[in-house]
Amino acid sequence: MLPITIDGVSFSYTPEAPVLTDVSLQFKAGATAVIGQNGAGKTTLMKLLNGLLKPVTGSVRIGAIDTREHPTSAIARHVGLVFQNPDDQIFKHRVKDEVEFGPLNIGKSAAQAQELALTALERVGLRAKVDENPYDLSYAERKQICVASILAMDTRVVVFDEPTISQDAVGVRRMGEIVRGLADEGKTVISIVHDMNFVAEYFDWVVVMANGRVLQTGSPEAVFQNKMTLALAHVEAPAMGKLSTAMGMSNFSLTVESFVAEFAAEFVTELQDFQNKLRGDRGEMKL
Numbered sequence: 001m002l003p004i005t006i007d008g009v010s011f012s013y014t015p016e017a018p019v020l021t022d023v024s025l026q027f028k029a030g031a032t033a034v035i036g037q038n039g040a041g042k043t044t045l046m047k048l049l050n051g052l053l054k055p056v057t058g059s060v061r062i063g064a065i066d067t068r069e070h071p072t073s074a075i076a077r078h079v080g081l082v083f084q085n086p087d088d089q090i091f092k093h094r095v096k097d098e099v100e101f102g103p104l105n106i107g108k109s110a111a112q113a114q115e116l117a118l119t120a121l122e123r124v125g126l127r128a129k130v131d132e133n134p135y136d137l138s139y140a141e142r143k144q145i146c147v148a149s150i151l152a153m154d155t156r157v158v159v160f161d162e163p164t165i166s167q168d169a170v171g172v173r174r175m176g177e178i179v180r181g182l183a184d185e186g187k188t189v190i191s192i193v194h195d196m197n198f199v200a201e202y203f204d205w206v207v208v209m210a211n212g213r214v215l216q217t218g219s220p221e222a223v224f225q226n227k228m229t230l231a232l233a234h235v236e237a238p239a240m241g242k243l244s245t246a247m248g249m250s251n252f253s254l255t256v257e258s259f260v261a262e263f264a265a266e267f268v269t270e271l272q273d274f275q276n277k278l279r280g281d282r283g284e285m286k287l
Helices: 042-049 095-105 110-124 139-151 169-184 196-202 220-224 227-233 239-246 256-286
Strands: 004-014 017-027 030-035 057-062 079-082 157-161 188-192 205-210 213-218
Touching: 004 042, 017 042, 017 057, 017 213, 030 042, 030 169, 030 196, 042 057, 042 079, 042 157, 042 188, 079 139, 095 110, 095 139, 110 139, 110 169, 139 157, 139 169, 169 188, 169 196, 196 220, 196 239, 205 220, 205 227, 213 220, 213 227, 220 227, 239 256
Parallel strands: 030 188, 030 205, 079 157, 157 188
Antiparallel strands: 004 017, 004 057, 205 213
């Protein structure tokens, strides 16, 4: 585990327009989703985590490493960042070369880099396209190449900026399985997400941001039941949460599986109550 500590961080690209204001957070092993509307400061925060940007005030520490005191190349050994737009990340003309670049750049041998690259490409479903030009592939596949490039580096912290962008249902599920797999390996996974159903299904913890500040941190259950937080952040609860609330169910459901289980349990309880009442009514009629 490699903990990340953000302490009193403020950042602005120009002095008159702050992007982040006094942000303090801690990230540990597991999967954390960062949510909020566009312009909340989420992408800037992600770039601070791997040293692409440096805080104006405050500090970002990756374990004992203060990002202000180390170049991005050194931090990249510990923190892998998948950009939102794959075309900002890809620069090689062959998929295999693109995915091998990261491992080679952090000192892996050619044989090690190839093994890591092929394993990562298998994980994202692109093993058969190792010799393709990335720009002959779809946007969604280029996003998968970027994910594979970071997986191949085997960093202890993995940061995603919108991993499900342009993915179909199969791609979304594969990205979710990657997030969960990394978290189960004891890695720290941090991801900007706009799909609240994806958050509910695959993440352990949620950070809610608005206007460059942190509004709330907590479990998905706690965050998605806080109507004020959701309103301020301009995000909605996942579909199953809204449905379970609309139906007046006792417990707030996040996923289809939990909704079905809860609905079945409540249905059985209500059926038993109805049957007991019916028996009681019949008994009173006999008397």
